[in-house]
Amino acid sequence: MTGYTRANAWNSGGTFNNQDLLWYAKGVGVMQSRTLDDPNSWWFFAAIHGEYVSGKETGYPGWAYIPPAPSVPTSPLPSPDVLKQYWNQCQHQTWYFLPWHRGYLIALELQLREAIVSLGGPETWSLPFWNYLGPDNEYHIPPAFTEKKLPDGDDNPLFVDARFGPKNDGNIYVLSPPVNQDCLGNDIYTGSSPNTPRPGFGGPETDFWHGGGRSGNLESNPHNLVHVEVGGNAPDNSIWGLMSDPGLAALDPIFYLHHCNIDRLWAVWNARGNENPTSDKWLKGPAATGDREFVMPKPQATAWVFTPQDVDAMSKVDYTYEGLSTDARASDTMSPVQKRLIRLGVNQVEAATMAPDTEKSSTELLGTHDQTLKVGSAGVRAAVKLNSTVKNTMLETLASAAKQAPDRAYLQLENVRGTRDANTLDVYVNGKSAGSIALFGLRRASLKDGEHGGSGLSLELDITDIIDALHLEQAFDADLLDVRIQPDQSISDGEEISIGRIGVYRENGS
Amino acid sequence: MSNVIQTRRCISSGVFGLSAAAWAFLILSPSIKGPETGDAVVGAMCINGVLITQTESAALLQVFTITNLFGWAVMIVAMMFPTLISPLTYIAERSFRHKRLGLMSVFLLAYLLIWSMAGVVLMSVSLLLRQIFSAPYFGLFISMLFIALVWQCSPLKQLCLNRNHQHPAMRAYGLASYQDAARFGFAHGVWCVGSCWALMLFSTVSVVAHQPIMLLLMLIMLSESMQVPRPPSWEWRLIPARKLRGLAMR
Ligand SMILES: [Cu+2]
Numbered sequence: 001m002t003g004y005t006r007a008n009a010w011n012s013g014g015t016f017n018n019q020d021l022l023w024y025a026k027g028v029g030v031m032q033s034r035t036l037d038d039p040n041s042w043w044f045f046a047a048i049h050g051e052y053v054s055g056k057e058t059g060y061p062g063w064a065y066i067p068p069a070p071s072v073p074t075s076p077l078p079s080p081d082v083l084k085q086y087w088n089q090c091q092h093q094t095w096y097f098l099p100w101h102r103g104y105l106i107a108l109e110l111q112l113r114e115a116i117v118s119l120g121g122p123e124t125w126s127l128p129f130w131n132y133l134g135p136d137n138e139y140h141i142p143p144a145f146t147e148k149k150l151p152d153g154d155d156n157p158l159f160v161d162a163r164f165g166p167k168n169d170g171n172i173y174v175l176s177p178p179v180n181q182d183c184l185g186n187d188i189y190t191g192s193s194p195n196t197p198r199p200g201f202g203g204p205e206t207d208f209w210h211g212g213g214r215s216g217n218l219e220s221n222p223h224n225l226v227h228v229e230v231g232g233n234a235p236d237n238s239i240w241g242l243m244s245d246p247g248l249a250a251l252d253p254i255f256y257l258h259h260c261n262i263d264r265l266w267a268v269w270n271a272r273g274n275e276n277p278t279s280d281k282w283l284k285g286p287a288a289t290g291d292r293e294f295v296m297p298k299p300q301a302t303a304w305v306f307t308p309q310d311v312d313a314m315s316k317v318d319y320t321y322e323g324l325s326t327d328a329r330a331s332d333t334m335s336p337v338q339k340r341l342i343r344l345g346v347n348q349v350e351a352a353t354m355a356p357d358t359e360k361s362s363t364e365l366l367g368t369h370d371q372t373l374k375v376g377s378a379g380v381r382a383a384v385k386l387n388s389t390v391k392n393t394m395l396e397t398l399a400s401a402a403k404q405a406p407d408r409a410y411l412q413l414e415n416v417r418g419t420r421d422a423n424t425l426d427v428y429v430n431g432k433s434a435g436s437i438a439l440f441g442l443r444r445a446s447l448k449d450g451e452h453g454g455s456g457l458s459l460e461l462d463i464t465d466i467i468d469a470l471h472l473e474q475a476f477d478a479d480l481l482d483v484r485i486q487p488d489q490s491i492s493d494g495e496e497i498s499i500g501r502i503g504v505y506r507e508n509g510s
Numbered sequence: 511m512s513n514v515i516q517t518r519r520c521i522s523s524g525v526f527g528l529s530a531a532a533w534a535f536l537i538l539s540p541s542i543k544g545p546e547t548g549d550a551v552v553g554a555m556c557i558n559g560v561l562i563t564q565t566e567s568a569a570l571l572q573v574f575t576i577t578n579l580f581g582w583a584v585m586i587v588a589m590m591f592p593t594l595i596s597p598l599t600y601i602a603e604r605s606f607r608h609k610r611l612g613l614m615s616v617f618l619l620a621y622l623l624i625w626s627m628a629g630v631v632l633m634s635v636s637l638l639l640r641q642i643f644s645a646p647y648f649g650l651f652i653s654m655l656f657i658a659l660v661w662q663c664s665p666l667k668q669l670c671l672n673r674n675h676q677h678p679a680m681r682a683y684g685l686a687s688y689q690d691a692a693r694f695g696f697a698h699g700v701w702c703v704g705s706c707w708a709l710m711l712f713s714t715v716s717v718v719a720h721q722p723i724m725l726l727l728m729l730i731m732l733s734e735s736m737q738v739p740r741p742p743s744w745e746w747r748l749i750p751a752r753k754l755r756g757l758a759m760r
Contacts, residue, residue, distance in 0.1 A: 055741070291738065362516075364607045370681035385683065387606055414604070415679040449668075453675025453739050500679025503604060 004109075004319040006264070009128035009257055014142030016151050020128040021144040021158075023121045027112035028157040028253050030119065032070060037078040039086065039297035040111055042070075043251075044078070048104065048296070049090045050247035050444075054083055060239045061248050061443075067161050067239075072251060085295060085303075090246055092441050093213050093457070094206040095190050095282055098266050099308035100294055101259050106317060107296030107304060108256060114299045126319055129260035132174035132226060133181055141172040141230070145254055158253045164232030164241045168489070172230055172254075178424070178436035179225045183217040184269055185336045189277050190216075192361055194337035194405055194509060197462035201269060202276070213445050213457040218269075223262050224438035225424065230254060233422045233489055244422035246441055264321045267314055271328035276312045283309035343468060344401040361509050366390045366409065369483065369502040375425070376496050379486035384411075384504050386479040394506045398471045405509035409467040410460050411483070413437070415500025417446040417456040423497070424488040427461055429481055430470060435461045436488070439497070456500065463504070518599045521614075525591040525598065532588035536581075537721075582629040583622055589728040590625065590702065593735035594618070597698055600677045601691060609682075613691040620695025621702070628703040628710075636714040654712045661708035665742035670704035672739035673697075706731055 012018035016025070034041030036053070047053065053063040053074050060066070064074045077083065091100040109127045116125045132139050145158045165172040186201035187193055196217070198204075203216030215224060231244025231252075242248040242255075249255050270276065280288070285307040287293035296304045311317055314324075321327075367386035374380070394407045411427065411434060421442045427434040437459040448454035470476035483502055491497065594617075601617055602610045643650035661667055678697070680690040709727050713720070 290733070290736075363603070365605060365682060368682040370683055370686065372679065390606070415677075448676070449672050449739055449741050453672055453677070455675070455677045501604075501681070503682070 004124060004126040005322055006126045006260060006319055007128055007322040008134070008138075009130045009142045009144075010134065010138045011128075014138075014140075014144060016144050016147070018128070018142070018144065019122070020125065021142060022151070023116045023119075023125050024112065024128065024253070025144065025150060025156060025158045026119055026121065027115040027125075029154075030115035031111060032157055035076060036073045037076045037082075039078075039082070039301045040299060043073055044086070044297070045108055045111070046248075046250035047087045049250035049255075050088050050245075052247045053077070054087065061245055063248075063251075065239075066242070066248070066251070069155070069159055069161055070157070070251065086297065088247075089292065089294065092219065092246065093203065093215050093445075095200075095203040095216065095277065096206070096286065096294075096308065097203045097216060097219050098263070099285070099311050102263050102266070102311045102317070103294055103296055103304075103306045105256060105259055105263055106311070106319075107298065109319075110299055111297075127260050128257060129264050129321070130254065130257040131261055131264070132179065132258075133176060133222065139174050139176060141254060142257075146172065160242060160252045160254070162234070162239060162242045162248075163230065163252060163254070164234055166229040166232055166488075168232045168235050168237075174222075174226055174229055178426075179222045179229070181222060181265060183221065184265065184272070186217055186269070187274055187335075189275065190282075192408070192507060192509075194340075195335050197408065197464070198361075198363075198410065198460075198507065201274070202266075205277075205281070213441075213455065214460060215441075218262065218265060220437065221435075222265075223258075224440040225436065226258055227440045228422050228424055228438040230258070231422050233420075237490065237492055240420055240422035244420075244440070246421075246444060264324075267321055267324060268327045270313070271324055276308075283307065283312070340406070340464070340468065341401055343472070344398060344406060346402045361507050363410075363505050363507045364390060366394065366504045366506045367479070367481065368504070372501070373485075373499040374496045375485055375487060375491065375499060376493075377487065377490040379484065380499075381482070381484045382502055384481040384483055384502055386481065386504065388479045390506060391479060394467075395471060395476070397508070398468065406468075408462065408464045408507040408509070410505045410507065411463045412461075412503045412505065413459040413485070413499050414503055415456045416442065416459055416497060417454075417500075418442045418497040419446070419495055420491075422489065423491070425459070425497075426486045426488060428484040428486070429463055429466050430475070431482070431484075432466045432469065434463050434466055437461065442497075456498075517602050518595060521598045521602060522595050525594055529588050529591045532584045532591075535584055536588060578633070579626060579629065582633070583626055585724075586622060586625045586629070589724065589731065590621075590706075591618075592728070592732050593702070594621070594698075596675075596735075597677060597694065601680065601694070604680055605682055605687065609687060613687060616688050616691040617695040617698075620692040621699040624696055624699025624703060628707065632707065632711050632714060636711065639715070650715050654715045658708040658712040663744055663746055665744060667705055667708075668740065668742035668745065670701045671734060671737065672742065673701040674705065674735060675739050676701075705734065 007020055009018065009021060011020070014021070016022045028042060031040065031042035031045070034043075036043045036047075038044060051063065052061050054077055057064070063072045066072045078086075089100070091097050105127060112127070113123075113125050117123055130142060144156075147156050148159050150156050163172060164170060166175050183201055186196040188196040188200045189202040190200040190205050192198040192200065199214050199216055201217050203219055204214050227249060228244045231241030231249070233240045233244075242252040243258075277283070285294055287307070294306050296306070298304045314320055365387070367384050367390075369382040369384045371382075373382060394409070397404060397407045411429060413425070413427075416439070418439065421439050423439045424436050425439065426436045439457070442457055444450050445457045446454060467476070481504060485499070487497070597617065598614050601613050605613050639650055639654075676697075678690070678694055680694065681687050709731065713724055713727055
């Protein structure tokens with residue numbers, strides 16, 4: 001049953017002529033009028049994702065220090081039990097990222113719909129999505145979010161002050177590149193395959209140990225990048241935007257339209273025939289092994305406890321996406337691995353018939369840069385020393401790509417720590433661009449009493465194409481890789497990002 | 511299956527194997543059976559039992575025999591090694607294949623060294639306490655239980671647990687890689703002693719049902735090591751029952 005259709009926020013020009021946006025604004029207004037400790041309030045919902053209001057923050061990003069609009073309340077706090085049950089649940093850097101956020105959107109949508117209907121709005125109202133990779137102007141934030149007033153003259157609840165954009169000038173849009181949806185070419189939810197770099201489309205299998213701090217491919221790009229581009233930093237660099245930080249992000253109404261798009265991409269990926277995990281551990285969620293359950297307040301403050309298997313298919317939820325069936329028809333006729341094999345000299349017919357590999361793979365360290373690096377505004381350059389035996393083994397698999405699956409290569413920035421998420425690192429290997437990594441979640445991962453135990457994040461890029469190219473250009477003689485890391489945004493003194501080690505890994509698929 | 515999980519499963523079987531062997535040794539080995547005091551020593555199969563039966567009149571030096579220290583180390587292998595799956599997986603993932611076994615061994619030895627040093631202290635304290643209290647040590651048992659309970663609920667305990675989730679960057683080349691593995695082992699050992707000393711001290715004074723108590727303590731410590739870090743505060747966290755149930759379901 002698909003009672004509701006979530007539509008493109010850019011319909012009717014993304015203005016308040018789009019009824020979905022107009023009613024969204026009014027619904028948000030109703031939720032914002034409720035108190036912090038009311039499970040049906042906008043503030044309570046933001047805190048479910050993450051918050052800096054129950055602790056002892058003495059400055060930004062403490063909620064007390066957020067410049068209005070919106071004026072964020074800091075009291076009354078809910079009871080400790082309620083707080084423990086609901087707040088700070090968000091699942092990042094894990095394979096639960098997608099199902100948890102799907103349930104979160106469903107719960108918010110129920111709250112908003114109830115509020116909208118009570119105002120005389122449409123009973124079929126659904127959350128719109130912002131497809132920043134859509135045609136024309138759609139890479140811009142829908143204009144309704146930047147108006148200070150609603151058409152009727154009231155304050156616009158969708159307007160947020162601390163939203164600075166990729167150039168920190170209040171102009172909100174998404175840069176592409178680096179933002180893309182290449183992850184739709186993956187064919188594995190967790191793990192790797194010839195078409196899927198690790199840790200897979202949906203994220204790594206995690207249990208008690210979140211220390212890896214590694215985002216899934218959809219989570220890295222577009223999710224994390226869009227967060228920090230939309231949030232950005234204040235022009236004077238004093239604070240960062242709400243969207244740039246998981247403990248602030250859900251206060252900004254654009255958050256839910258971004259996540260609605262992420263959820264849509266998951267639906268598209270499934271509609272193209274890709275499967276979600278089938279293991280009990282994923283289906284039953286972390287609660288089955290003694291960790292926190294996924295729980296959301298429904299209207300009238302009843303608790304909805306759910307697991308990934310309750311939301312892992314569009315047939316199990318009561319909404320669908322506008323354009324889903326069109327998007328489900330993949331446009332590319334050649335898979336990523338076929339393109340790669342052809343580049344490596346395997347002829348097209350053979351490449352097309354080569355069986356997709358098994359999911360079994362093994363990874364080993366290929367080389368490192370062992371010293372800790374400090375990244376300031378000027379960026380940093382480091383030599384990664386490779387183990388020649390491991391390197392030669394890998395090069396052999398590239399040379400005989402027709403016979404066996406050629407290795408993949410990854411570059412990992414390890415134990416990355418810092419105090420500000422609103423930045424992106426552009427990484428170059430031997431002068432070739434290896435991609436960009438957003439630092440979304442960095443601050444929390446660096447806190448000693450946070451869920452990563454202060455180990456920081458591991459940021460990984462698939463550098464297979466670069467290694468392939470070096471191999472083809474016969475420019476890969478030395479046992480060294482030249483890595484350059486350039487931050488997108490300036491970094492103030494004392495806010496340097498530290499990188500514990502750079503590691504390069506080979507992954508063998510056979 | 512992702513290969514990280516594969517590596518972890520491999521390491522799990524390794525540490526559980528070592529732990530099982532250590533348990534078997536503690537139960538079966540005649541060399542560390544207590545003296546022939548008969549029914550008084552229900553838990554005589556393990557080093558703590560030995561300590562207790564010996565110390566009725568023993569001097570401090572007599573307690574620190576090679577046998578006792580060895581027995582203590584075996585007990586640490588039995589009770590603590592299963593909690594080391596996550597740091598060991600981390601080391602394996604991030605080191606050259608030919609060095610993995612060596613680095614993991616260095617980590618384990620460093621970790622054992624810290625616990626052995628803690629053992630000397632804990633055994634001395636235990637001995638001292640036994641001279642203060644008198645047999646049948648009922649008062650001692652109750653006091654140690656109380657101390658263990660208070661420590662379990664304290665913010666410091668949570669802080670130690672959190673630090674056990676800290677995995678430092680490790681150099682991969684040369685001698686430095688072994689230094690880093692040792693340093694990691696020492697640090698992990700220190701935070702582990704910090705979070706578990708009270709339970710271990712309690713176990714040294716529980717003569718009755720000593721073995722089942724040790725087994726229970728092992729399960730508690732194992733499930734604690736699997737919890738996600740949280741802000742330190744006073745909290746009622748005696749036995750992580752939900753986590754234990756989760757473990758059983760796995
Ligand atoms: Cu997000």
